Amino acid sequence: MRTLVIIPTYNERENVGAIVGRVRASVPDAEILVVDDGSPDGTGELADALAATDANVHVLHRSGKEGLGAAYRAGMQWALDAGFGAIVEMDADGSHRPEELPRLLEALRQDDDQEGADVVLGSRWVEGGGVVNWPAGRRLISRGGSAYSRLALGLPVKDVTGGYRAFTADALRRLRFERTESQGYCFQIDMTRRAYDAGLRIVEVPITFVERERGASKMGGGIVVEAMLRVTVWGLTGLPHRFRRRPAPTTAETARRA
Template sequence: MNEDGQRSFDSLGKVLVIIPTYNEAENVRPIVKRVRASVPDADVLIADDNSPDGTGKLADEMSADDPQVHVMHRQGKEGLGAAYLAGFQWGIEHDYGVLVEMDADGSHQPEELPRLLTALKGADLVLGSRWIPGGRVVNWPKHREYLSRGGSTYSRLMLDVPLRDVTGGYRAFRRQTLESLGLGDIASAGYCFQVDLAWRAVKAGFHVVEVPITFVERERGDSKMSRNIVAEALWRVTAWGVGARASKITGRRPLP
């Protein structure tokens, strides 16, 4: 604890919370405020994909008022994976020791961030998990839950990763972990990006830990989930899994 009673994460290095945004004008102020209250020492990077609803302008206003809030203006909507990759690169260039993925819509509760950072003291990557004991989802229709559970189970079996929530996007990485994952050749742009990173971390021998979180369905704005995102994930995970199995037979290194 520090002098203000807040839990200290100084041993991990500077913490950067990366929040990609596209049309999140209703959500961006509340989520940043909650992050800053939950872990006051953490910085925030808002990576905005040129939102037509003015999210980028609001982000600039917050940055002008708070030196721990930074803004990255991107050219357009290029996908979640591309936004995170750009955020990771920015964080590495600015010497952050921890880089956190967090959604802008409130589904990832900033109040649970200290739990992820505490676990990271003994790990290389921490996943906020909905599907381990203690984890749960709130206000999700059953078809969304089945889709998410099924996607994680399929990914776990196809890729042989010992993780219950492979598709979740609330994560804390040590900088050294990200630098070792070959970020330059990641092609997945949608939510499949999360599966890709988790699989790479496990294959590289990093210590990956899951901690339970409560995932809350967004109250404002529209979900970015689409059939194309699901189709991309299914196609890529299947290709990766088949390739990994083939490599065991042929002795060739599988493509990521």
């Protein structure tokens, strides 16, 4: 499958060159789409310079900062219009290690022994996954957000809020990503619940999440509040459907043994 890695950026000039280079080295056949929300620090211009020297790097410029969800929606539509078969979400700050991307793509693709997944989640909270250099407060927010989302929405997924993911093009079409309205990491929760409700095959692959070394995190209190409110509403409105029997996602190791 032709693979596109979508990297949203806002004021990531210090990081975008390095992350693009690492992706190109780790998965040479993959293409990259930098979706820049009008970064005032010149991230978009630097991305243009990278694209000018590498035909596998593309840039989508947006007029202003509209949030992570809007950037991914635009990038996903661009990917489908261009005919890509596998679409990856990845942060620009290096927290999602490109060196782990081949394992996510391996789980996505079909082989002789095991049916490929529709959605692959890079998971910090399954066996073999973890985080590096996270303060206790950030760890608590992430684990707590995933736990609350699992409980409220009935999702048998360990890492509901993670943003390192791969989808087949058909999966994106089936879960109707363009109808999402969430921003921040709530977009990731929304995509997870839609994939599960659509009956897609979800596999969690362990990753190590590394806290950014340069630049400022975009995580803020408003993002957390949005997630709590939306998840609560989704949980209450979805109660009549909570008891339908659906297959649980697996880890990559479980899938190999199946």
